[in-house]
Amino acid sequence: MTVETATFATAADLLDAVQPATGGREMLDPATGAVVGRAPEHTAADLEAAIAAARAAQPAWGALTHAERGAAMNSAADAIEANAEALAELLSREQGKPLNGPNARFEVGACSAWLRATASFELEPEVLFDDEGGRAELHYRPLGVVGAIGPWNWPMMIAVWQIAPSLRMGNTVVVKPSGNTPLSVLALAHVMNTALPADLLHVVAGRRDVGALLVEHPDIAKIMFTGSTGAGQKIIKDSADTVKRLTMELGGNDAGIVLPDVDAQAIAQDLFWGAFINTGQTCAALKRLYVHEDVYDDVCAALVEVARNVPMGVGLDENNVLGPLQNKSQYDIVANLVQAAKDSGARVLIGGDPDESAPGYFYPTTLVADIDNDNPLVAEEQFGPALPIIKYSNLDAVIEQANALDVGLGGSVWSADRDRAIEIASRIQSGTVWINKHGAVDPRMPFGGMKQSGFGLEFGVEGLKHLGAPQVINY
Ligand code: NAD
Secondary structure, three states, rough: OOOOOOOOOHHHHHHHHHOOOOOOEEOOOOOOOOOOEEEEEOOHHHHHHHHHHHHHHHHHOOOOOOHHHHHHHHHHHHHHHHHHHHHHHHHHHEEEEEEEOOOOOHHHHHHHHHHHHHOOOOOEEEEEEEOEEEEEEEEEEEEOOOEOOOOOOOHHHHHHHHHHHHHOOOOEEEEOOOOOOOHHHHHHHHHOOOEEEEEOOOOOOOHHHHHHHHHHHOEEEEEEOOOOHHHHHHHHHHHHOOEEEEEOOOOOEEEEEOOOOOHHHHHHHHHHHHHHHHOOOOOOOOEEEEEEEHHHHHHHHHHHHHHHOOEOOOOOOOOOOEEOOOOOHHHHHHHHHHHHHOOOEEEEEEEEOOOOOOOOOOOEEEEOOOOOOOOOHHHHOOOOOOEEEEEEEOHHHHHHHOOOOOOOOOEEEOOOOOOHHHHHHHHOOOOOOEEEEOOOOOOOOOOOOOOEEOOOOOHHHHHHHHEEEEEEEEE
């Protein structure tokens, strides 16, 4: 069936549009185990066809002006808004995240907002010099076909983070979504494609081998990858033969440092959501919280109070704002890390006792205190609803602990003294440091990691430059 921009599709309409006529892989709701729909299992031949079509469409798209491409992107944003509720419902059922809170409706809203913002940025050729010796200008030309590979935690929003700057810069795109959330990305692209010119945007929903073929393909000019550091390392190796451009948004283990001058009650909500947004399944979530000994007990108590009152449950229930883990392997990672923390003698303030007999991959909101810095729950990325809270007394030593890991995506400093917090931020090795908040992203602020959290930037004008081939004209 066709979903026109003007009509408001239901989630069932979207499923009809993207499911194969027969067969496919059953996708199960992580909250209930119910069948959400059937995902196509695209093959290498499907990938070849998508790349060929995207390649054929690219020159005409690349020849348009920024304003013309921006207008088409705004039409795609209109289409998303017209179908927002259906997209949010499908996302909630397949990914597990609730409709409300900073979850499914919020994610769909971010997709259209990011498209509009990315369409609006100015990127004029830069005049490098212009004097009696001559003139040089720096332009950005389209790269060709971009391959976009994404994770399952924010499947629609992260796909748009990859698609929007690619299209804006005159490229066409082939997306390989996570095998855990293909229907969400297929539905999103289907809705966008009701408004975009034909063949600019393709989704190939295969397993990892399809992703590997995309990475190796000679007609793919660049890979935008968001996912784990391990998969990123493999992609870097596999892309070497074709000397591909890469943007690597990889794993993190963000530290937050709370100074002794804070008001624990006043910051507790923001601390909580910095850590537990999307039930902790967020790349730049607060994953290790270092709290000064003077305010340690107060911060722990205030966080427990918030945690106790935040409802977790099935996503389609309008009351819930925390959901299940998206898949069994992530559930096991979280459960094992919390168990290791308990075994080491750390103190569970709340949670840590999942009901194994209940349906769904629900792990309760968990806060763990009196935990050592070298405990696996601190040192490894939990990517779920379990926050370790580490007590410190010496600021220099805690900055060293925050910087000790080989990842550096985000970090935060919490203090009543903004200048002091800014000075501490300058000593933290991460791509973004927030002050008195954690994890806020904005299409105008470049986002990327240090160390093994990756390289390349997304968002803003800097993000656009990463989707263009720089070309100097000198005369
Ligand atoms: P993952 O690395 O397992 O998978 C990500 C994607 O890569 C999937 O589509 C997967 O099918 C594909 N893939 C895996 N191996 C591949 C290969 N060899 N070649 C081509 N494609 C391959 O990650 P995940 O479990 O889906 O996501 C969670 C991880 O992503 C966490 O570590 C999280 O921190 C990270 N993440 C980072 C950011 C960021 O912006 N830095 C954002 C979201 C998630």
